[in-house]
Amino acid sequence: MLQFDLLATDPSSHARRGRLTLNHGVVQTPIFMPVGTYGTVKGVMPRSLTEMGAQIILGNTFHLWMRPGLDVVKGFGGLHAFEQWDKPILTDSGGFQVWSLGAMRKITEEGVHFRSPVNGDKLFMSPEVSMQIQTVLNSDIAMQLDECTPYETNGQRTTESEARKSMEMSRRWAARSKAEFERLENPNALFGIVQGGMYEHLRQESLDALVEMDFPGYAVGGVSVGEPKEEMLRIMAHTPHRLPANKPRYLMGVGTPEDLVEGVAQGVDMFDCVMPTRNARNGTIFTRYGDLKIRNARHREDHRPLDTTCTCHACAGTSGVAWDDGGREGFSRAYLHHLERCGEMLGPMLTTIHNLHYYLQLMQEMRDALDAGRFAQFRAQFKSDRARGV
Template identity: 80%
Template structure:
């Protein structure tokens, strides 16, 4: 089940509400990434407390481990990871693409050796739909080929030509049709999204979009960005494609990106975002704040008693209060610097909580600005604040 309500617009920016089998999602929204059935270092209760409405799972990795037998035993991913709200799963296409020489792509699908135990495996649109049906994800992604920016015999060597991008895009379109047919055969009660491909070529993006719209899928994503292309190329496609997608259906920009990318993406008409950046950067001591980015490993933080961000209400910055009125948390930059330098696991856990809270709160502020008809003013202030520096 999927129902999308368009509640308001400001230019191309949209305020919406997405109803799925496991709950309601207010858009625009950022979706934390939980590759192996967990958002690294963050408890489900903390995700709920910080306002996460929907999270991601990874079809490829969950197929490898723990496997479909375990997933079927638990009735899907929600009960397995104790997350009762919506889940989106990717198709496995990007992970297969990233295997490079270890995989062989054909019309039928992709053959590759398991990176876990070396087993010979064959992933097709039909198998991807079968895996995602067992996972019982609220949003299922079609199986596609991620069109690379760089391509050659070993995955590098020359910029993808228009001919190569077209062949890749057309293969993804054929796989979209097969994904839709198998999704229907399985009587999956959730929602299937198509993925617009076409590399860095606007004409191919438009051809992909038109063919996918003919399939009348419940929602559409933009794939094949943030795969190694220069930032200006990514921004060009982000400015071109989203507002051309059907206005009455949700629009998802896959794998993007920085806080600036999210706000600019909303301005271009995107409803949904995901990216590993908040948690991956957190594990490397890179923290996002209202006033720019902070690298907690820098020596200047060794004695700094301030929180990461004095405007932030997350547990790492402001602490939290229990039922008895006792406040815990609220950690200094000096303490987080110390944890990072010592390799203590609490460091990346607190950093992940902060970064995810920052992203989710940013989307909350975007939605409020859209509700009040002041998104462009918000966007200008956001950029000025971020440029100010910590």
């Protein structure tokens, strides 16, 4: 089941406000989806995700297939009961992870032969196998198996001919994925993935073919794969708004706060990225006024929270009240600096909560701005605030 309702559009851009209804609940768009690779968003309890406004999270088909295995997840009726998350879940197809194995895999028209990075077993992933795995996972949104077209191969930029060959195979795999998804009578939704590298005309060919297949939703893949930022922005400006207006649009693996705002301006409804969680574990914090490195010595005696405007547990404690230079319950930069320096696990747990809260709050502010017809003003203020510095 998937229903997408378009609620508002922005006259100054391609930005739009929507509502996505899935089998496990309603998702307000535009939305950021926290990444839960192994069935968990690292260091964050499901209750905390709900409290910070997460509406839908990701699971990783490839990694969950490896561990714990389909027999375990099937015994719980799918990922929702297994990981105790009762809201929607999107699973990727496993294509990117298989592609990332490099010399350990061989891609053919039939699928991908590879050795398990866990125990070395010989395995095979095809569009049909990916659909079978995702059906067991019972994710609300499944993704077609595609080949991720790299920006470079052996240090050389991927040629138009190479990008075309990859895109055309992904297109054929899309048809096979859809046929198998329907054969399995999967009650959820399947998205097609636009490929084509950094070539706009290939992107358009891929898009046209997928639209003809009539998927319930569409994703833009093959970005954030090593290309310069200006190349990513060029494809982001070309592709999303050309997808059907009555269906959800998902930009895969992107990105920074600036990327999210620009993506929404170009018509994207859904985003995911490991950046807020991975960067948090490495001590990089996103705030309204720019990014900070909590390990830097300048934070050693700083009484301020990470972000004085933030109401997350790390910044405001249980009060949910932003810092006012007076009484407060949150954690200081000095304390979080101390935790990072000592390698205490509470440090990355709190910074992960903050970064995810910031991303989800940013999406909420964009939804509010679109509802109020002031997205252009929001976009300008966002850029001004982020440039101010912490």
